[in-house]
Amino acid sequence: xxxxxxxxxxxxxxxxxxxxxxxxxxxxxxxxxxxxxxxxxxxxxxxxxxxxxxxxxxxxxxxxxxxxxxxxxxxxxxxxxxxxxxxxxxxxxxxxxxxxxxxxxxxxxxxxxxxxxxxxxxxxxxxxxxxxxxxxxxxxxxxxxxxxxxxxxxxxxxxxxxxxxxxxxxxxxxxxxxxxxxxxxxxxxxxxxxxxxxxxxxxxxxxxxxxxxxxxxxxxxxxxxxxxxxxxxxxxxxxxxxxxxxxxxxxxxxxxxxxxxxxxxxxxxxxxxxxxxxxxxxxxxxxxxxxxxxxxxxxxxxxxxxxxxxxxxxxxxxx
Amino acid sequence: xxxxxxxxxxxxxxxxxxxxxxxxxxxxxxxxxxxxxxxxxxxxxxxxxxxxxxxxxxxxxxxxxxxxxxxxxxxxxxxxxxxxxxxxxxxxxxxxxxxxxxxxxxxxxxxxxxxxxxxxxxxxxxxxxxxxxxxxxxxxxxxxxxxxxxxxxxxxxxxxxxxxxxxxxxxxxxxxxxxxxxxxxxxxxxxxxxxxxxxxxxxxxxxxxxxxxxxxxxxxxxxxxxxxxxxxxxxxxxxxxxxxxxxxxxxxxxxxxxxxxxxxxx
Numbered sequence: 001x002x003x004x005x006x007x008x009x010x011x012x013x014x015x016x017x018x019x020x021x022x023x024x025x026x027x028x029x030x031x032x033x034x035x036x037x038x039x040x041x042x043x044x045x046x047x048x049x050x051x052x053x054x055x056x057x058x059x060x061x062x063x064x065x066x067x068x069x070x071x072x073x074x075x076x077x078x079x080x081x082x083x084x085x086x087x088x089x090x091x092x093x094x095x096x097x098x099x100x101x102x103x104x105x106x107x108x109x110x111x112x113x114x115x116x117x118x119x120x121x122x123x124x125x126x127x128x129x130x131x132x133x134x135x136x137x138x139x140x141x142x143x144x145x146x147x148x149x150x151x152x153x154x155x156x157x158x159x160x161x162x163x164x165x166x167x168x169x170x171x172x173x174x175x176x177x178x179x180x181x182x183x184x185x186x187x188x189x190x191x192x193x194x195x196x197x198x199x200x201x202x203x204x205x206x207x208x209x210x211x212x213x214x215x216x217x218x219x220x221x222x223x224x225x226x227x228x229x230x231x232x233x234x235x236x237x238x239x240x241x242x243x244x245x246x247x248x249x250x251x252x253x254x255x256x257x258x259x260x261x262x263x264x265x266x267x268x269x270x271x272x273x274x275x276x277x278x279x280x281x282x283x284x285x286x287x288x289x290x291x292x293x294x295x296x297x298x299x300x301x302x303x304x305x306x307x308x309x310x311x312x313x314x315x316x317x318x319x
Numbered sequence: 320x321x322x323x324x325x326x327x328x329x330x331x332x333x334x335x336x337x338x339x340x341x342x343x344x345x346x347x348x349x350x351x352x353x354x355x356x357x358x359x360x361x362x363x364x365x366x367x368x369x370x371x372x373x374x375x376x377x378x379x380x381x382x383x384x385x386x387x388x389x390x391x392x393x394x395x396x397x398x399x400x401x402x403x404x405x406x407x408x409x410x411x412x413x414x415x416x417x418x419x420x421x422x423x424x425x426x427x428x429x430x431x432x433x434x435x436x437x438x439x440x441x442x443x444x445x446x447x448x449x450x451x452x453x454x455x456x457x458x459x460x461x462x463x464x465x466x467x468x469x470x471x472x473x474x475x476x477x478x479x480x481x482x483x484x485x486x487x488x489x490x491x492x493x494x495x496x497x498x499x500x501x502x503x504x505x506x507x508x509x510x511x512x513x514x515x516x517x518x519x520x521x522x523x524x525x526x527x528x529x530x531x532x533x534x535x536x537x538x539x540x541x542x543x544x545x546x547x548x549x550x551x552x553x554x555x556x557x558x559x560x561x562x563x564x565x566x567x568x569x570x571x572x573x574x575x576x577x578x579x580x581x582x583x584x585x
Contacts, residue, residue, distance in 0.1 A: 010481065010482070011482075015481075069485075071487070072450070072453075072459075072460065073459070076454075096481055097462070097463050097478070097479055097480055097481060100446050100447070100450070100462070101450055101462050102450075103447075103450075104414065104446075104447035104448075104450035104451045104454070105450050105451070105453075105454045107415065107447075107451070108415065108418070108450075108451050108454040108455060109454070111542075112415065112542040112543075113413045113414055113415035113416075113447075113541070113542045113543035114414070114415075114447055114543070115543065116444070116445055116446055116447055117444065117446070129546060132444065133444075133551065134342075134443070134444045135337075135338060135339075135341045135342070136332070137551060138337055138338040138341070138550065138551055139338040139339045139341070139342075139548065139549065139550050139551060140547075140548070140549055140550075140551050141545055141547070141548050142545070142546040142547045142548075143543050143544060143545055143546060144544050144546050145542055145543055145544070146541075146542045146544055147542050185459040185489070185490055185493075186459045186460075186461060186487050186488070186489050186490075186493075187487060187488050188485070188486075188487055189475070189486040189487060189488060190485075190486050191480065191483055191484070191485050191486070192477075192483050192484045192485075192486065193482060193483040194482055194483045194484075196482075204585050205583075205584060205585055228584070229583060229584040229585065230584050230585035231584070231585060237479075238499060241465065241500050241501050242501045253481060254479055254480065254481045254482065254483075255482075261582070262581070262582070262583065262584075282581050284572070289333065290335075290561060291332060291333060291334070291335060295557055295559065296553065296557075298557045299557060299558065299581075300557065300558045300559075300560075300572060300575065300576065300581075301557050301558070301559045301560065302560045302568050302569075302572055303559065303560065303561045304560075304565055304568055305565070308565040309565050309568060309569060312565055312566050312569045313569050313572075313573075316569060316570075316573060317583065317584075
């Protein structure tokens with residue numbers, strides 16, 4: 001079976017989740033060929049080599065100014081052309097904002113639906129089985145797709161990146177695409193990169209707050225506890241979006257990925273977008289909602305108001 | 320200006336139904352049904368435009384056990400009117416079929432300028448509908464919008480991006496999916512809105528009235544086919560502290576951490 005992977009580029013490297021998907025595919029029995037498509041204003045040889053190292057057999061490249069930044073129409077047009085050339089059994093993208101934009105559109109053009117945010121992929125006979133967690137990861141739906149070509153996205157953080165890849169140089173095919181004004185209805189203005197002045201990647205202890213913290217001033221208890229524990233603070237996007245805390249502290253799919261020894265999640269519901277960036281040895285969750293998804297992932301959970309719990313915890317740790 | 324907002328009614332996540340039971344409609348009461356928070360973000364986006372541009376906002380609900388309840392809440396928030404689409408033949412678990420139903424609804428509505436929806440269809444954990452709908456309509460779209468500004472040519476939109484935010488401009492007619500951001504934080508219903516909602520006449524459309532048969536939008540037409548559905552058995556048990564005063568809970572936690580030799584702090 002042949003797979004075509006959306007080779008997503010982020011900050012001039014192959015996006016990490018994309019490498020995770022490729023590494024996963026390389027270990028699924030029944031998959032014999034992995035191809036990838038790299039689109040951009042320019043596509044460097046280093047990117048192609050990186051894909052090859054991780055197990056990609058062939059790379060399609062499309063270079064055009066219209067592809068400098070992801071926009072739906074130029075990317076859909078390019079991919080439809082590449083799919084015709086590749087004739088894959090499955091087209092898959094890591095579940096980034098761009099991946100989740102592209103895959104459903106391609107599926108529509110092929111008259112089929114798509115599987116989304118899968119956490120596993122298996123082959124049963126000649127069928128792909130797409131494993132999709134639902135209800136805050138309490139239940140698993142396994143889907144198959146009826147159609148000549150299947151389409152899917154993976155959940156961000158679902159698949160690990162092989163740290164020591166050993167693949168060789170892939171074949172390369174350059175594809176020429178021309179774009180019309182109709183392809184440029186949505187125009188890119190700018191990308192505002194979040195300031196990353198604090199590196200949380202190596203933090204051993206993180207105390208993180210979510211919407212339940214309730215405000216900018218209330219974040220002080222998160223800061224205080226982190227200071228006592230000698231750790232860093234973190235937050236969900238909901239908190240950085242309303243400026244309760246600086247955006248550098250955002251953790252999750254659109255923020256930083258962390259792997260501390262201890263992660264204290266206070267007032268965090270446990271959305272996959274946040275948890276995909278957290279791989280903690282020990283996770284303590286504090287939330288008023290007993291049914292919050294965060295408790296499914298917590299090693300220790302307190303059902304209660306963080307504003308009552310954390311000051312007492314702070315006091316006892318100080319004492 | 321006419322804005323259509325597609326909303327979804329879901330079972331509240333506060334309901335204490337775990338795993339597959341959560342999806343068992345026989346276990347759910349009407350009180351458990353709420354508008355998907357993601358749909359409420361879209362409603363807020365539309366209502367902001369209504370405030371600024373005197374737009375007409377129509378809420379449409381296809382998904383849910385009691386869509387009428389969700390639509391009355393949408394009107395109470397400020398929507399101009401609402402349409403309920405109820406038909407057992409419609410298989411809404413497949414996002415492509417749902418997109419076909421939405422296209423059918425828009426064709427029956429006729430003129431419209433903008434379609435808004437939430438980022439996520441929560442009952443199926445689907446993020447595809449915005450992209451699929453815009454592709455079916457052949458209209459430009461921006462997904463994961465976090466903020467929206469009206470400009471002469473259309474909209475200037477900031478959308479979620481890994482590591483930041485991307486700013487784009489989109490023409491006036493298109494599809495936007497709205498994310499959970501400060502800008503799209505939903506307003507509460509007003510007393511006046513509640514009274515309007517009580518009096519509102521909400522038309523009910525069927526698949527046949529949309530010109531859609533079961534071989535187009537029914538289960539037999541689905542390309543996304545469920546093979547199995549089961550509870551996930553976690554390989555670890557959480558130590559949950561639910562009882563006691565805050566201090567007792569903290570003491571309980573600290574003593575358990577000590578017992579398990581978990582180091583607090585660096």
